[in-house]
Each structure stands twice: as structure tokens, then as C-alpha cells.
Amino acid sequence: MGLDTVELVYSFEQYFNLDVPDPVAETLYIVGDVAAYFSQRLGVAGQRHSAAREAVQQQLSELLALPLAAFDEGNTTTLGQLLPDAAAVASFRRRASSCGLAVPDLADDRRTGSAGPSFFEKLLGLTPLPPPVPWPALPLAALADWTVVANYEALLPRPPTSEYEVERAVVGLTSDKSGVPVEDIALSSSFTNELGMD
Template identity: 40%
Template sequence: MGLDTVESIVAFEQHFQVAIPNRTAETLYTVADAAAAITVLKSLSADPARTAAYYRMLTQLLACLPPATTEATLLTKLELLGAGPARLAALAVCLQLRMPDLPQPPLAPQLPGWWQRLFGGTVPEAAPPPPSPNWAQTTIEDLTEWLLAQNYAQLLPKPTTLYEVQRAVIGITSNQSGVSVPEIQLTDSFTNDLGMD
């Protein structure tokens, strides 16, 4: 294990108030592995279903957004992706929470310029498929989970189920790796996907 990984293990131990044995730590390759191990070590419910913490956060978030907003509303529809700092700051103030880093909306594929249309030439290749998550398809449901992870210390001080442990592990991993919460998936490898050594 490299220094980044050891520091993450220490951060997990401190937040969850649990000792992770070295043999267990050496088997934690993904974010999901860490959450599952902590859940077992703490003898918590292995239920991955959303808990009351999610629904409280969702209710609080919906109260800060336009009335027709639902859990399935796309973030692009609300213009939250790539929103200016003032818009996100206002939402953060309403929620009294730190907002996760939301990306700029993807650019439309570039059309051939006038020079290429007039004289020919190559047309730029199609854009590569969007990374996970597909930002254009992210919803209020995703933002709710990101807010739980971003603010795990405040919202999930003592997780009680696998679901809550997963959100806290994502938040801690974001702090340790420098990768933003929305870009961390449970299937991500600490070393290969998140660049931790």
C-alpha cells in the first residue's frame, strides 16, 4: 500500500471509529470494498437501500428548487451543471451545506468551419463517449447522493447501514484523492481509477 492508501485507511478508521486490520486493508481495492469491510467491522446493516438520511436531504434540496422539481428532474433542465458561482452559492446557502463540484455542460460536437466547407478537408471525429457519470443524464437523485457524500461529516456522523457507509466512504475518498465527489463511483479502484498510490 502506498502513502495515499494508508492515509485513506487512517481517515476511514477515524471517521468510523473502527480499527481496520492490515490483512483487511490489503484487500480494499475499490470504494465498494472499503464500504463493505467497514460495514462488517462495525456490525452494521448490509442493506444498500436508501435511508431516511437520503430522503431528508432530498426534501431539503427540493425545498430550495423550483416547485415542479422532482427526484427525476435533470440537472441540465435546472441549469445546475456549469452554473455560475452565484447560482450554486445561493443553493449552498439555502441548504447550509457545501456543494459538490459540478462540471461544465458538455460542448456540442464541432461543426466544420467555413474554410472546410468551402475547400474541403477533414471533419473532426465524433466526440468520445461521455465519461461516467453521463452528466447530461444526471438528476436531482444524483445530486442528493453527492450532497450526502460531500457533507458526510455533518449529515452522516454515525452511519447505520451499508448505504450510509458508502456515501461517507465516497466523501472521505474525495478528500483524500482530490477527485470530486460526483466523479467517484463505488466500482472505482483507489489506484487505477482515482490515482492513489
């Protein structure tokens, strides 16, 4: 474990108010593994309901003039259909900001993935960060999840009451400590290989 990951584990311990024994910490390489560990320790494993997510869905549905069901898992409406250009994204960000809600960047340059590793990444043998999320193709549920993560400190109860809330807090803390944007962190992301932490 490098200094970055040691500091991250310490942040998790502080946030969840639970110690992680060193032998366990050495086995936690994936974001989802950390979330599963803390969910188990908190006794919320398998519980998916989150009042915080429902509150975010409500706020987003009002901001975007959409029914609540638009943000449900399985809804096929995509972010690109709703926010087709930079002006629509900027307008949405202004309205969200006026409500005190932090939302993901969703900048135009994040619309498409990278063509591959850069010249310097190839030359130095570096592992490139994962390509940016092609957010226009993702469902509105992703926006609700990212918004919960971006506001985890203000929105999520402590201690968390569901595995969903633990997952969102772990992603939020990881983003804060690594500098990797929320939308680039998946539960399957490796701290060292994909998020560039040592």
C-alpha cells in the same frame, strides 16, 4: 499499499472507529469494497434508508421548487433539464450556499468526457483519471447523493445507520484524501487505477 492508501485506511478507521487488520486492508482496492467491509462490521449491510438523504432531498426540493419525488431513484428528470446553462448552475449554487449546503461544482467544462489520454499520459504510460461525469444526463437522484457526500461530516450520523450512509462517508473521505471531486468517484472506482492513489 502506498502511503496514500495507508493514510486513507487510517482515515476510515478513525471515522468508523473500527480497526482494519493489515491482511484485510491489502485486499481493499475498490471504493465499494471498503464500504461493504465497514457496512458488514457495523451491522448495517443491506440497509438503504437514510434520514440524512431524506433531509437533503427536502432541502433540494425547496431550493429548486420541485416535489420530493423528483429526487427518487428511477425519476427520469435530468440535471441538464433542470440546470440547462451556467447561469442556472450559478444561481443554484448561490442559493445552496446561502443555506449552508455544499454542492458539487457542476462547471461547464465538466459537461463532457475527455477525448482520451493526453499526450503526456501516453508518453509516460500514466493511467488517466476517468473522464468527468456528464452530469447533465444524470438523474436528480445523483445530485442528492453527491450533496450527501459533499456534506458527509455534517449530515451523516456516527456511527452510520445504513449501508447507504457508509457508502457516502467512504466516498466523501476518499474525495477529501485524494483530491478527486465527489462526482468522479463511483463505488466501482479503483483507488490506484482510477483515483490515482498509490
